[in-house]
Amino acid sequence: MKTNTDWKKLAGPLICLYVFGMAFLIMMQSNMNPVHTMLPNVDSGVFHYVASVMKDGGLMYRDTFDHKGPLLYAINYAGMLLHYYSGAWFLEFLCILAWAGCTYRTARLFCGRVGSCFTVFLSTTAVLSCFLGGGYPESYSLCCISGALYIFSDYYLNQKISRLRLVVCGGLMGCVLMLKPNLISVWLVFCISSIILKLMNREVKELLSLMGFFILGLCGVLLPFLLYLVSKGILGDFINTYILFNLTYSGDAAAGSGVVVMARDFTRELLTPTLILLLLALRTKMNRPYWWTCLAYTVLTLVLCCMSGSDYVYYRLVLVPCFAAPMAAFLGGFDREKRLVQVLLVLGITVFAQSWVPYVRQCLYHFKHMSTEVDLGDEEHRELFRLIEEKLDEDEPFIVYGNEDAFYYYSHRMAASRYSFQYPVILMDEEIREEFFQEVEENQPKLILVQSQWCEDQFITEFLETHPYECITDLENYALYQREGTTASRYR
Numbered sequence: 001m002k003t004n005t006d007w008k009k010l011a012g013p014l015i016c017l018y019v020f021g022m023a024f025l026i027m028m029q030s031n032m033n034p035v036h037t038m039l040p041n042v043d044s045g046v047f048h049y050v051a052s053v054m055k056d057g058g059l060m061y062r063d064t065f066d067h068k069g070p071l072l073y074a075i076n077y078a079g080m081l082l083h084y085y086s087g088a089w090f091l092e093f094l095c096i097l098a099w100a101g102c103t104y105r106t107a108r109l110f111c112g113r114v115g116s117c118f119t120v121f122l123s124t125t126a127v128l129s130c131f132l133g134g135g136y137p138e139s140y141s142l143c144c145i146s147g148a149l150y151i152f153s154d155y156y157l158n159q160k161i162s163r164l165r166l167v168v169c170g171g172l173m174g175c176v177l178m179l180k181p182n183l184i185s186v187w188l189v190f191c192i193s194s195i196i197l198k199l200m201n202r203e204v205k206e207l208l209s210l211m212g213f214f215i216l217g218l219c220g221v222l223l224p225f226l227l228y229l230v231s232k233g234i235l236g237d238f239i240n241t242y243i244l245f246n247l248t249y250s251g252d253a254a255a256g257s258g259v260v261v262m263a264r265d266f267t268r269e270l271l272t273p274t275l276i277l278l279l280l281a282l283r284t285k286m287n288r289p290y291w292w293t294c295l296a297y298t299v300l301t302l303v304l305c306c307m308s309g310s311d312y313v314y315y316r317l318v319l320v321p322c323f324a325a326p327m328a329a330f331l332g333g334f335d336r337e338k339r340l341v342q343v344l345l346v347l348g349i350t351v352f353a354q355s356w357v358p359y360v361r362q363c364l365y366h367f368k369h370m371s372t373e374v375d376l377g378d379e380e381h382r383e384l385f386r387l388i389e390e391k392l393d394e395d396e397p398f399i400v401y402g403n404e405d406a407f408y409y410y411s412h413r414m415a416a417s418r419y420s421f422q423y424p425v426i427l428m429d430e431e432i433r434e435e436f437f438q439e440v441e442e443n444q445p446k447l448i449l450v451q452s453q454w455c456e457d458q459f460i461t462e463f464l465e466t467h468p469y470e471c472i473t474d475l476e477n478y479a480l481y482q483r484e485g486t487t488a489s490r491y492r
Contacts (some may be wrong), residue, residue, distance in 0.1 A: 011113060017344050020118055022124040024099040028363040030134040034086040036366035038375040044135030046404035049420055052075035054408055061237035067245050070225050071178035074138050083216060087125060092134055103324045106150045109157055111332030119328045123320055128359050130316040137180040138317040143170040145186050146321045152190040153325055156290040163213045170217025173230045178225055182304040183318050189297040197289060271319060274298055277326035298322040343492055364377035374410060380475045385411060387473060387480060391447060399462050402451030416445035437463060455479055
């Protein structure tokens with residue numbers, strides 16, 4: 001009896017350590033980890049650059065272009081204040097840690113500690129498969145989505161709700177709206193479902209009370225951003241970029257084909273197992289309103305994350321929370337058959353742990369090559385950074401034609417246009433293309449770095465041919481052009 005009591009005392013700390021370990025393994029796949037910092041991925045480079053513009057006194061949406069939500073830039077800006085290179089990593093780690101904790105708490109509504117830990121293990125495996133270096137709005141939103149899913153699940157299953165939970169749930173929705181608005185499927189489905197159930201039960205007064213506190217939390221997040229945008233005079237820029245441009249971006253996409261591609265590519269990993277487990281849960285005839293809502297939530301999540309018509313792997317991150325509840329319920333159905341549960345867990349870990357090998361190796365590689373210096377990658381990048389620092393003073397802007405803002409961010413230099421990256425936006429909007437080349441015409445940057453896949457681009461080719469630029473470095477993946485008649489900086 002004493003041994004059992006001792007185990008119960010240890011269970012809590014061990015589970016916390018386990019959840020921490022899962023989050024840490026995920027975040028060690030990030031290029032921005034403080035142990036071995038590397039160049040960020042394409043999207044993260046843009047977000048870091050926007051933060052660096054803000055740090056120098058510039059404004060999002062007006063002084064630099066990107067079409068994500070203001071909370072994403074605020075996170076990267078706050079991270080930059082902590083540490084120029086890896087500060088955002090710590091904030092993202094907290095988000096992933098909160099996601100893992102919420103996933104465990106949701107699983108505990110259906111099964112015991114072991115089954116819940118296994119649910120976190122499988123969810124972590126799914127996140128690892130589509131993390132791709134992190135820094136995406138999808139990875140930051142995971143904690144918000146999972147937190148809301150836990151609140152909704154506890155309400156549906158146990159009728160447990162409080163004013164604080166409602167305010168938090170509304171606030172989490174506000175955070176996601178300020179990250180990327182097509183990630184709010186969990187709120188759309190569960191709120192509509194809750195409203196329908198309350199109206200069917202004629203509980204109008206209670207419904208109004210619940211809605212009031214939820215809206216209070218939502219406004220508590222949205223209003224500070226609105227006040228900031230108004231006070232800085234960039235509300236119009238925000239609307240044009242974050243709302244109108246994104247509507248155009250989604251409107252031009254083949255959303256239907258995107259759903260087909262996403263469903264096909266993600267079938268084995270998560271989508272089909274989730275749907276099968278949901279159908280099994282529906283067969284039990286227990287908590288059917290909840291499971292029908294979960295099914296609708298899963299389908300809507302798939303549709304919304306395919307709005308762009310693209311099948312980028314990291315889009316699939318938002319499907320991971322859909323998996324937690326049905327998996328935990330499936331394991332909870334075997335609670336009395338402990339041996340069967342043990343066999344299932346051993347088999348599951350044996351199968352899925354094999355996919356962890358490259359992620360564990362990468363984690364060990366980072367620790368083996370610990371360094372305080374930023375790893376600039378291959379020889380091409382090292383040579384280009386050397387030339388940029390040699391030929392430009394820090395206050396001299398230049399242009400990277402294509403989409404790799406890491407060159408600005410890690411050289412501590414700015415872009416000679418508010419469009420620090422051009423692809424794919426100049427293909428979608430002719431006005432943006434014209435504005436970009438007009439700004440480059442006016443600023444006449446000393447250096448233009450062209451990514452090789454765009455070297456044959458008619459727009460940049462015509463510009464370079466009609467302006468006094470000469471190629472000074474022609475590498476496999478990049479070509480560096482210098483304006484004729486300019487001299488090297490004092491570094492030469």
